[in-house]
Amino acid sequence: MIQDTIAAISTPIGEGGIAIIRVSGDGAVAAVERIFAGKIKLSEVPTHTVHYGHIQDPATKSRIDEVLVTLMRGPRSFTAEDVVEVSCHGGFISVKKVLDLLLEQDGVRLAEPGEFTKRAFLNGRIDLSQAEAVIDVIRAKSDRAQRIAMKQSEGSLSKKIKELRHELVELMAHIEVNIDYPEHDVEEMTNAFIKEKCVKAMEQIERLLATAQQGKILREGIVTAIVGKPNVGKSSLLNTLAQENRAIVTDIPGTTRDVIEEFVNVNGIPLKLLDTAGIRETADIVEQIGVEKSRSALADADLILLVFNGAERLQEDELELITQLKARQTIVIVNKLDLPQQIETDVLLREFGPERVVKMSLLEQQGIADLEKAIASIFFSGQVESSDLTYVSNARHISLFKKAKSSLDEALEAAEAYVPIDMIQIDIRNAWEHLGEIIGDSVGDSLIDQIFSQFCLGK
Ligand SMILES: Nc1nc2c(ncn2[C@@H]2O[C@H](COP(=O)(O)OP(=O)(O)OP(=O)(O)O)[C@@H](O)[C@H]2O)c(=O)[nH]1
Ligand SMILES: [Mg+2]
Known part of the structure; x- marks a missing residue:
């Protein structure tokens, strides 16, 4: 479990009606409570409620800004932790002062870029492909690109990948049984079964990869x-x-x-x-x-x-x-x-x-x-229209789908050449792992850091 509490300005810096500071972590409610002056005690109010009051320096009692505070207790929040959002006046000064005061509170530190979304991922609320889609929603430059990214952030791609991986797990289980209890004839049947399943999985991956070109264009625009x-x-x-x-x-x-x-x-x-x-x-x-x-x-x-x-x-x-x-x-x-x-x-x-x-x-x-x-x-003209709006557009995803497909290709060739099935098992497992990496199963810390560092501050 993650211990410390993070805070950052989640709205763009500049003049505006309001600005929002987001605070997340076990100590979020207590930290904001210490600097909040209002009719209620934040630690006692029900979750998902909004409260009017002032931010004030607990030491000097001087008022800093007039605010609305929104409280969302975990796990029903963006990060799945306790989240407090402070809406204060926009502009350069108020929001900076409120943030500085928050950061002076015990156990609160400035969030890194993308850290709120990273926590949502680490806390298991969303998978990696959904987290990546959050960036795409923010960066979307057309209505269609935004809709596609929203779908992905809701898990459309994750669902397809989970289905594919489920098929592969079944196949691996089937092979396992035959490795443990080798019998005459069964091997022959298993081979046919492997081929059929691999072809089916490859077709599905190809269908997803076929959307890549248009997905990239929708995401990044046609470079003209x-x-x-x-x-x-x-x-x-x-x-x-x-x-x-x-x-x-x-x-x-x-x-x-x-x-x-x-x-x-x-x-x-x-x-x-x-x-x-x-x-x-x-x-x-x-x-x-x-x-x-x-x-x-x-x-x-x-x-x-x-x-x-x-x-x-x-x-x-x-x-x-x-x-x-x-x-x-x-x-x-x-x-x-x-x-x-x-x-x-x-x-x-x-x-x-x-x-x-x-x-x-x-x-x-x-x-x-x-x-x-x-x-x-x-x-x-001649472009694939993916009717269910599941597009593969992220370069990392595309490369992993390609790797998964080529592993399946190797499994298929091996099956055709009657290579022992425990060898074929390795290729299928590789395909399963590559697909897993797309949704963040068994990916290393450095990759996770790299992905989330592309986010803007406060997201
Ligand atoms: N008569 C007429 N003049 C035009 C038209 N379109 C552009 N111009 C003029 O053509 C001149 C050049 O236009 P630009 O848009 O600067 O041309 P450009 O291709 O960007 O030129 P460079 O940057 O020098 O390569 C300007 O004086 C424009 O007002 C048009 O449809 N009709
Ligand atoms: Mg010109």
Whole structure:
């Protein structure tokens, strides 16, 4: 059991109506009681109740802030321990003073990032995959990503893993019996049984892994690079999609020097947009670095928005970009439709196909709906839709599922080659262990620390 009591500010730092300090541990109620002045004694009130009063320094009796205190006794709390939440005034000073006073109380210390969630895990209220989903809920940037993360935090993935592991345990038990009581014929049957069970488990893992691509996109956004020659309107496109003047737009070619990142939501599809420096040969050393950055953004992007100025003919370096990008996931934007058109549209249509070429005037805000449609058609085409919202998106989970699958693969091959079944047992056990690691069964302390350190303070 964990002994000490932890406290931290759980709301973002800054001006706001209220701020919440969360306190958790055996001594939580006593610690807050010592600095709380109200009509009641916190140690005597029923759990899950809210109380009005003041925080005051027990030594000087000076009042620090007016507060509401919420009491939640374990195990019916976020951490499964006694939790007290103090809602005080927002801003920089009140909340800091209340926290400092709390930390002066015996046995109370500042929580580490993610420590509240870590305690919920260590106290057995949630498993590791659910705890990880809590970060995803906080970081979700689209409605859908948030819903998926909520599902996972409620245990949707854990349930699937437990079912899979249950099947494997049954299989291992079956094999065990045959190792202990080897009989003629039974071995043959066992082999067939192993194969059937392994294939079934592998299919289920594959189905989960198939959601990984879309799960990652929903979680992190489609990394979308806006590229093209200088002055074609790349930054104008970023500003239009972001609906604010995020990047500097001028008529000077070479305005953007650095990669500008902005998260946008296009009809529910999360895009991580990267506006880049216009690609051209240049003697300017700063611009050269910018062009380098453009090229590396281009290399890593899931989606490319390749922008042209429709009022000019295609140029040499643009033809190069076309060759380089036509096999990639690219949408071509012919901008400046408001000006007399010079561009060889036929070349673009031939290389990319009509559904991937969009005509726009960012100056007059034309063609935005067409672009949104093109993005949606790429994103939704041929993608797996997981109807029950169980997605595998966490890199750690993906790698463990892959390991489990390859262990089962080895078991299957071994069974086919009539390797002695106690050898096959080892592979199946490995698969079972890899799956267990996803929900935090038998994982080491250092991994646990690493996972929870990604959390923000106060969570
Ligand atoms: N006529 C017209 N001008 C446009 C349009 N879109 C952008 N512009 C202008 O084109 C110029 C360049 O726009 P930017 O968005 O800065 O272009 P960029 O591609 O980011 O340029 P660099 O950062 O230099 O690579 C600005 O003067 C814009 O106002 C359009 O649809 N029509
Ligand atoms: Mg620019």
